[in-house]
Amino acid sequence: MGQQEVYIFLKRNKSNWFLSKEISKKLGVSIGSVTNCLKKLRESKAINFKETNRKNQFKYRFKK
Numbered sequence: 132m133g134q135q136e137v138y139i140f141l142k143r144n145k146s147n148w149f150l151s152k153e154i155s156k157k158l159g160v161s162i163g164s165v166t167n168c169l170k171k172l173r174e175s176k177a178i179n180f181k182e183t184n185r186k187n188q189f190k191y192r193f194k195k
Contacts, residue, residue, distance in 0.1 A: 134172055136158060
C-alpha cells in the first residue's frame with residue numbers, strides 16, 4: 132500500500148471529501164497505513180485538506 136493508491140482513489144472521487152477512516156475502509160487497508168500516506172501527500176501539497184471539528188482530524192480531497 133503506497134501513496135499512489137490513496138492518490139488515485141482521491142482522483143477518482145474528485146468531488147467528495149473523505150476522512151482517513153473512510154479511505155481506509157474503501158481501500159481495505161489499515162488506518163495507520165492510510166494516515167501515513169495522507170500525511171506525506173499533505174506535506175507535499177498534492178491533495179487538499181481541511182480540519183474538522185475534532186482536533187487533529189482532517190478531511191481530504193483531490194486537488195483540482
